[in-house]
Amino acid sequence: MAATGQAQSGYLSNAPLPFALPAPPDEAATSLESTIVQASQKAAGGPQADEAVMDAQAFEPAQPITRFTDAARAPLIAEQRPVLVAFLGRALGEVATYSGTYKNMAERARLYVEEPAIPLCYDNPRYPLDPKRSYPSGHAANGYAAALVLAEIFPARREEILARGLRYGDNRVVCGAHHPSDVLEGQLLAVQYFKAASLTAAFREALDCAHQEEAVIEKKLPALPAGCATRKLK
Numbered sequence: 045m046a047a048t049g050q051a052q053s054g055y056l057s058n059a060p061l062p063f064a065l066p067a068p069p070d071e072a073a074t075s076l077e078s079t080i081v082q083a084s085q086k087a088a089g090g091p092q093a094d095e096a097v098m099d100a101q102a103f104e105p106a107q108p109i110t111r112f113t114d115a116a117r118a119p120l121i122a123e124q125r126p127v128l129v130a131f132l133g134r135a136l137g138e139v140a141t142y143s144g145t146y147k148n149m150a151e152r153a154r155l156y157v158e159e160p161a162i163p164l165c166y167d168n169p170r171y172p173l174d175p176k177r178s179y180p181s182g183h184a185a186n187g188y189a190a191a192l193v194l195a196e197i198f199p200a201r202r203e204e205i206l207a208r209g210l211r212y213g214d215n216r217v218v219c220g221a222h223h224p225s226d227v228l229e230g231q232l233l234a235v236q237y238f239k240a241a242s243l244t245a246a247f248r249e250a251l252d253c254a255h256q257e258e259a260v261i262e263k264k265l266p267a268l269p270a271g272c273a274t275r276k277l278k
Contacts, residue, residue: 054138055247056240061142063236068152068179069225077223078159085163088218093165096215099183100166108136108183108190108212115191115208116198127257127272131250132193139189139237143182143230152179155223165219173221181222184230185237187212192238197254 069077088096102108109120109132122129156162157175167173191209195202213231216222241247253272259265 054134054141054241055244055250056138056237059240061233061236061240063233065146065150065180065229065233068150069223073225074155074158074223077225078155078162080224081155081159081162081217081220084214084217085220092215092218095211096218097166099187099212099215100219100221101168102183108186109133109194111187111212112190112194112205112208115204116194116201118198120194125254125257125261127250127268128197128254131254132190134250135193135237135241135247136186136189138241139185139234140182142237143180143185143233144177146180146229146233147174147177147182150179151176152223152226154178154221156220162220164221178222179226180229180233181213181216181226182230183216184213184222184227185233188231188234189237192234193251193254196251197258 068074099108099111102111109129113120119125120129154173154175155178156164164173188209191205191212195205198205210231213227216227217224242251249271253268256265256268256272260268
């Protein structure tokens with residue numbers, strides 16, 4: 045499935061992904077998912093509920109990056125890591141375009157629409173949730189795609205970063221915004237995007253520059269190569 049819309053600025057230029065979105069689960073499975081969501085909301089403690097709200101507010105493509113600061117144990121902000129932030133912002137913008145294409149195909153109602161008893165933790169009037177674009181979860185796709193990239197940059201924190209990426213998607217269930225299957229398919233989409241993008245020279249070069257930026261921060265390199273320095277603005 046090729047992406048439509050604003051993917052030209054990404055790494056795959058609308059190329060089809062090796063990802064076939066299955067049909068949304070049937071009514072019986074959706075009923076079970078409703079039970080899972082309600083149980084998840086009851087089980088979530090204060091810190092996780094708060095985290096779910098904060099994750100829900102990360103709407104722009106680059107915003108999920110900052111949600112991984114604790115997992116990476118590094119400030120993931122443009123002032124300190126401009127190459128990495130620009131790289132991830134470009135990639136996540138493309139992931140969002142792909143997930144949007146699949147959402148338009150599926151037109152699955154969100155769980156809180158099907159089950160009004162399920163509360164929605166947060167909805168921003170600037171970015172209102174479309175009640176018919178639940179499947180797959182764009183937040184889950186962006187969160188896990190960010191985790192896959194960051195795990196390459198911070199290998200010593202790989203397990204913590206990938207776990208945070210999974211939790212980023214799970215928090216959409218805690219938030220009441222998605223079915224569990226929406227989250228899973230979003231994460232699978234992220235895996236296929238990462239695999240496909242990693243085959244392109246542009247993505248590999250950007251990843252290498254992010255590695256070199258980290259080497260400069262760790263004082264293993266004196267300065268960024270000129271080609272990488274220009275990526276701060278891309």
